[in-house]
Amino acid sequence: MTTLDKKHATRLLRQMLLIRRFEEKSAEMYSATKIRGFLHLYIGEEAVAVGVMATLTPEDAVVATYREHGQALARGMSADSIMAEMFGKKEGCCLGRGGSMHLFDAATRFYGGNAIVAGGLPLAVGLALADAMQGRKRVTCCFFGDGAVAEGDFHESMNLASLWRLPVLFLCENNLYAMGTALRYTQANQDIAAKGASYNMASAVVDGMDVIAVEEAANIAVTHIRSGQGPYLLECRTYRFRPHSMFDTEQYRTKAEVEEWKQRDPIELLADQLTGAGLFSEEERQTLEQDVAVEVEDSVAFAEAGTWEAVEDLTRFVYSERRKA
């Protein structure tokens, strides 16, 4: 492991904390019926989004899934715009049209928020194709879960990206369950990273609870991609501490298993590493917590103060307004 850089590691820790506290608040707002529909929490998986995002530049693109608050925050979208979106307010990143599962942001090249499992993978390949055809040196990072690996779009996209040597980072967040069905019940070969070989694609697997390890692995992947060697499949082994959504009674896994994974909480892992290296004090932790708490509270206030899009605008953006008549 490389030597911890205090400033950088603290930034990673802050991002993970922000995601954690933001989502805890989101669950609270869901119970208060301020947020409706489906709400999928990322709690436990923060190291993946934060570690990977640290390796991307603003010119790169990100495609994510319906469990994407973490990716959106780590990519630099504001907590305000995300909370307001989940409240269904006009000030949300998508005017309240998308909600929790469909966060989009042109400014940070964040292309959703795709709630069809594996549906975002072909999009990511297309974005990368556009970059390749226009001679732009960019990476498109596509997040998806272990469930997506069973979908045809996963295999079609892996094949196309490798066939055309496109700059795509296929980022599998393997949290062991496709909703409530364990990987062992759905995959003939549970080694997801190994599937890269079928498509002549470089791949690796990394501990998804260790943000520093994730960042290092993602750096190797992104360097490979940027050097023109084609796409890369990175499997991050991680775990979701919360239910699949707010309607999940978690019959499919034991409390003991969840508790065991919580012992490897990515936030505490990094905090311990920093403390162990003498780089981080309890006071500094408290300052971070307070700082993040303010940002989360502000996002709720922002969302509360938000307005509703006029019903007259219901049919806006079904088609573009700049179409030639």
Place this chain on the structure above:
Amino acid sequence: MNQQTAVRTTTYREAVREALCEALRRDERVFLMGEDVGHYGGCYAVSKGMLTEFGPERIRDTPLCESGFVGVGIGAALGGMRPIVEVMTVNFSLLALDQIVNNAATLLHMSGGQFNVPLVIRMATGAGKQLAAQHAHSFEGWYAHIPGIRVLSPATLEDARGMLWTALEDPDPVLIFENNTLYNMEGILADDAGPVEIDHARVRRPGRDITLITYSASLFKSLDAAEIVVKDGIEVEVIDLRTLRPLDDATYIASIAKTHRVLIVDEGWRSGGLSAEISARITEQAFYDLDLPVERLCTAEVPIPYAGHMEEAALPQVDKIVAIIRRMMDHG
């Protein structure tokens, strides 16, 4: 057409190819992608020879993965390209339905207006070549159900030549359905034929007695039927819808105000189909102009059979159109 305009005899296939070549020459963001479009020359030979002129980057052969390469087209459109994705037949497009409906059609609205998808998808549609039940259906009416996409159905050589460029200039996804029985159709096309508008239906034959609303290959069956009944003194007005979504209501409603009788000829199925939609709109907008109930002639509600006589029996045909027109005129 004025007398100065030079014309030539060509085919629908050539007209589509000319449109494709023009688009690739005019805009370097345009590329064609699909199964067998390159080395094979196109399943219907539409893109024959194009690989030589434009190269494999822009005439891009894909593996057999409709969902994958249609989704790639969507992503490339988001990334600033102007892809033309060819799907071999409409039946195969069902493998890409998720990408078309859940992504192409929804991204602009779902993202609050941030991400439009300037994508064109072309596909062959229709029966009449004994291709049986997995290559010959007409699902364009289905696609016309979906907000967020535009659905075009070029029947004439002018439209086959001209709709593509206009579709490429559109900021949103456009689906173009080419009836496979039309590719060999010969006709006259102006040497300077170019882009056409895609917002309006056209009256292809004016008439005072009965309005016949149709599109695609059924247009020519309808025109043939109109030619037959003119000998009975019946003047049929034939309307080519051209664009199936959004529908141009004004053109056929105006026609019905004149004729007071209407027959819809649609190669799609009747139940829940495009003809049902048009009939409902006529009821809503022109009910008191009608002397008779709206009539429909659609494809029989069966999977398209292989045997030639059975396929012929399943589809709208000239003799059936003629019979319905005569019956309607007999009733006043």
